Amino acid sequence: MSHDPDDLDPNQPRKPRARRDADPGGRPPRKPPEHPPRAGYGESVFRPSPGGDLDPVRPGSSQSARKSGDPTSRIEAVEPGPKWYERILFGRVSSGQLSQFCRQFASYLNAGVDYDRALSSLGRQFQGTGLGPVLERMRGRIRAGSTLEEATAPEKAVFGSIFQSMIRVGEARGGVPETLRMLSKSFESRQRLIRQARSAMIYPAIVLFLASAVACLMAIFILPMFASLLADISKKSQLPWASRGLMAFSGFISSGGWWILPLALFGVPFGLVQWYKTSVGKNILDRILLRIPVFGSILRKLDVSRFARTLASLLDAGVDIGGSIELTAQALAMTPMRNAVESTRLPVMQGRELSAALAPTRQFGPDVIAILESGEETGKLPETLAHLADEYEEQVAFMVKNLGHLIQPLLVIIIAGFVLFIILAVFLPYIQLITSLAGG
Structure with missing residues (x-):
């Protein structure tokens, strides 16, 4: 029966095992940074990443599914809008409505409310406006398993490309409420x-x-x-x-x-x-x-x-x-x-x-x-x-x-x-x- 060389007699004190993640010199391991450095603060923001990928891809998102070639993991968009009759009945979505939506959506998320309940409450608030049907469709996509980026992608005519890109990065970094507040100010x-x-x-x-x-x-x-x-x-x-x-x-x-x-x-x-x-x-x-x-x-x-x-x-x-x-x-x-x-x-x-x-x-x-x-x-x-x-x-x-x-x-x-x-x-x-x- 083989024994570990570090094992000693039960009556003798046992040596502490060296940590596998420690340096050979006995120094404690370095902790990874809690937050990645933000562009524009520590160094010039005009240093493009070597990969050249402009759009970060999150695991489990529809983009990663498309890149990996897995058709079963792709979440299809539901009823892209807005419809022509919505423009006639409710009119266009104004910048003031979008500002109010982003500000209140950020408040809901900071309070710990999930996407489904937040969009449900906001949908009732904006009922009768051009933003009401849009939020209902977004809520349906969220309940079907889409991310917030995927839920807003078919509504690009309402939110715009800038909103879509900032939400994509906000979800990747875990800072959606902060991103929504910046969009509200814009x-x-x-x-x-x-x-x-x-x-x-x-x-x-x-x-x-x-x-x-x-x-x-x-x-x-x-x-x-x-x-x-x-x-x-x-x-x-x-x-x-x-x-x-x-x-x-x-x-x-x-x-x-x-x-x-x-x-x-x-x-x-x-x-x-x-x-x-x-x-x-x-x-x-x-x-x-x-x-x-x-x-x-x-x-x-x-x-x-x-x-x-x-x-x-x-x-x-x-x-x-x-x-x-x-x-x-x-x-x-x-x-x-x-x-x-x-x-x-x-x-x-x-x-x-x-x-x-x-x-x-x-x-x-x-x-x-x-x-x-x-x-x-x-x-x-x-x-x-x-x-x-x-x-x-x-x-x-x-x-x-x-x-x-x-x-x-x-x-x-x-x-x-x-x-x-x-x-x-x-x-x-x-x-x-x-x-x-x-x-x-």
């Missing part, structure tokens, strides 16, 4: 900018529409009466250029050209909107819009704010730099700004700094490039971008607030010019006639 900032723009443009839009409608009515019903008076005067003397132009325009309207006015008032904006939906039209019109004084500056600052806020949220959530740049570019509204951000992805993945790759595009101001350089040097790019987004949102809010005050005198000048033209066209012939009679 949606809330977007909603605030939209409200400010709408409130500033309501009054000018109403005034412009009413002025255009009054001008059309005057051209159809009032100007022909003045034209008949001017026709009598034209038999005795030559009319001024303003009167001749008014008579030509009135004759065109009276001969059947009146349909041009409503076509120009409604058809031209509708045609521009439809053309803007095409890639060529959007590319051309975006370049024109960015060159318009004041208005172009507001649009550019809006995209800079959206760029900084989105990129900060993605990097802070743990999304890799390549995926963050790609998703940030998709979130921008103006085509030149989007192309500029997309062009930086490959240089950044090759090891170049984002500020150095973004500067040659000339779509971002020197202040933005300087702030990016500061964030990269200090290793705190997400925090720096968040401060940049706050600053630019304040600038946009101030400019949008003053935009209404700038448009009002401009509209008054346009209407006054139209009225002055009619007055000159009508009264100049009479003044000319009276002067000629007095001289004769």
Whole structure:
């Protein structure tokens, strides 16, 4: 019968066994870090992982099942939405609703409520809105065994690509509530900018529409009466250029050209909107819009704010730099700004700094490039971008607030010019006639 060499006589004390996980020198084993280092804090975030995989794959997820080739472990999506009748009945899901949903969903998860009960409660809360049916479908997928990422994937039209990527990383790291709070702040900032723009443009839009409608009515019903008076005067003397132009325009309207006015008032904006939906039209019109004084500056600052806020949220959530740049570019509204951000992805993945790759595009101001350089040097790019987004949102809010005050005198000048033209066209012939009679 063999004995272990370490075994001794029962009467003698037993030697303690050396731990198998200890170093040969007797040092205790090193403990693995409790949390992986977060990009953007200890070192530059612009060091792509050697594997180059932009989307982390969790064991047991549908992505890992697809990569492993196991068709039985894949969870199929249930009824992707939203439906066409939901858009008609409930309307679109607003940024304010998404912000409220993310904030309350995070509160439920922090309180220890599971996904099923949280989505059930939120579904009752958002019942009657466009988000209600979406949450019901998500709850059905969760109960069928899907992860939160898989449950939100078919609702990409509602939540967007950024939401999907941040939830994917949040689940992989076990920080879904924190990710939802960051998404809530992002949606809330977007909603605030939209409200400010709408409130500033309501009054000018109403005034412009009413002025255009009054001008059309005057051209159809009032100007022909003045034209008949001017026709009598034209038999005795030559009319001024303003009167001749008014008579030509009135004759065109009276001969059947009146349909041009409503076509120009409604058809031209509708045609521009439809053309803007095409890639060529959007590319051309975006370049024109960015060159318009004041208005172009507001649009550019809006995209800079959206760029900084989105990129900060993605990097802070743990999304890799390549995926963050790609998703940030998709979130921008103006085509030149989007192309500029997309062009930086490959240089950044090759090891170049984002500020150095973004500067040659000339779509971002020197202040933005300087702030990016500061964030990269200090290793705190997400925090720096968040401060940049706050600053630019304040600038946009101030400019949008003053935009209404700038448009009002401009509209008054346009209407006054139209009225002055009619007055000159009508009264100049009479003044000319009276002067000629007095001289004769």
